[in-house]
Structure formats: structure tokens, C-alpha cells
Amino acid sequence: MFCKRDLIVVIAVAIVIAVSAIAAAFYQKNEGDTLRITIDGELYGEYSLADNQTVTMTEKLGYNRLVIENGTAYMADADCADKYCMAYKPISKSGETIICLPHKLVVEVCGDRDSQLPDVIVP
Template sequence: MKKNDVVLGGGILAIALVLFLVMHLTRNEAGNQIQITVDGVVYGTYSLEKNQVIEVKEDDFYNRIRIQDGSAYMEEANCPDGYCEEQGKINGRTQTIVCLPHKLVVEVLDVNGLEDDNAVEDMPDTISK
């Protein structure tokens, strides 16, 4: 093995590592706000940078969303299935929490607070086997 081969191999590995890091950082780009909608109507928009608790009370239903350390999650809900509480923390642009019985959606907005129309059109509306 020649010295030039070792240098070439090291250069290729370094470039591959840089490309991997760039792809990883852009794919997991975090948003900076969440938007809560109830039955299709915007309830509010909240910063992920401020730790807070949002309580949504409509008629006989109750949801509590907690924002902590740059992520949001459903802390408590009085829906019959409780599935929204099991959906975990969200902080990425395409992540959502949905409470179907209460028609409540928590979604992360992109950095500018507006969805990119082209990105939304390119995303699948359903996934099936």
C-alpha cells in the first residue's frame, strides 16, 4: 500500500463523515414553535424555547400539553383511550400529537412558523403496506 493510497482513503472517509453530519443535521431540523388546533381552529401558537404548560379546556374535555427543554408532549388528557399521552415528545418539523376523541392536534412549525408548500405537497398523505 502506497502513501498516496492512505491519504486518498483518509480524504474519502473525511468527506463521507462531513456529508453524513450535514444530512443528519438537516433531516432532524427542529422547529421553534408548536401550534395547537381544536376541530380545525387554531387554539394557539407557543414557543418551544420557553418551558410552560398549556391547558386546553373545551366543554367536557381536557388536555394538558407541557413544553419542556425544547420538546412538547401531552402530559394529561381525559379522553377514553389515552393514546395521545403515549405519543411521546415532539420537536421536529413533521412531528405531531393527535387526540382524536377531542379533535386536537399539536404540530411543530418550521423555523419561520410557516409550512413550506412544496415540502407539504411532496409528503405522502397515507402510508400503507
């Protein structure tokens, strides 16, 4: 029923799945330590996740109020029409973002990105 080629294909697929699972286990998001806020591609500011604070960004397109507390950040208020930015869950891990498209606002958690990605994956 099975020929030698079928066995080779099954083994190759099993190896690919195993390597993918190992790579996924190594790729875990680390806790971030700072928030980088950009508006229309320009850096607005950087804030520590360790400090509980409220940041209100008021620009010509409108305002957003970001709350940083207990190592997480979330959008508490915004005057944009869709308010999708307020629906994001609180962010705390490196690489997570909150985006407000009408206000061209991006909030990103930054941290030690080098430690979360493997340098090379060899099958």
C-alpha cells in the same frame, strides 16, 4: 447468461437506489421553534418551544394538558377515553405531531420547512 437488457436494468435500478439514498440524506427534519395547536380545525394557539410552560386546553369535549420543556412537548394528561395522545413520544422536530382524536386536537411542531426539502430532485 446476462444479456445487454439485463445489464441496463441492473444499472437503472442502481441509479434509482442511489438517487433515493441521496434524496433521503437531504430530507432531514429540522428542529422546530413553535407549536401550533388546533382544536376541531380552529387555531387554539401558538407557543414557543424555547419557553418551558404548561398549556391546558379545556373545551366542551374535555381537557388536555400539554407540557413544553427543554425544547420538546408532550401530552402529560387528558380526560379522553383512550389516552393515546399521552403515549406519543415528546416532539421537537418540524412536522411532528401529537393527535387526540376524541378531542379533535392536533399539536404540530412548526419551523423553517423550506430549508428541509430539496427544491428539485433530478436523476
